[in-house]
Amino acid sequence: MNPVLKAVLYIAGVAAMTCGNSIGALFFKVTMTRVKVFSIKNTFKIPTLYLGILCYAVGSLLNILLMHYLDYSTVYPLTSLTCVWTLLFSSVFLGEKISARKLIGIAVIICGAILICF
16 A cells, blocks of 8 residues: 555544544433433434434444554554543533543553554
C-alpha cells in the first residue's frame, strides 16, 4: 500500500472511527437523560437513540474497513482513542468536569497510541 495513503488511513480513518463511536455513545447518554421512567418502550421513543445508533454504526463500519487495509495489531488498540473524544465531548456537551486524574489517563492513552503507531 502507498505509504501516504496508509498514513491518511491511520490519521483520518482512526480519528473518524473513534469520533463516530464517541458521538454515538454521547447520544446514548443524552437519550438516557431524557427517559423519565426506564423501559425499552420509552427509550425507543426518543430520537437521539437513533442518532446514537447511526453514529456508532458508522464508527464500527469504519473500524471494519480500517482492519481490511491496516494491521489489526495497530488499529484495534487505537480504538482506545475513543476515550479522548469522550472526555472532550462530555465536558463540552454535558458539562462534566475534567479532573487531573482524567487528564493523566488521557495522556497515557495518547502516549500509548503514539508508541503503537511508530
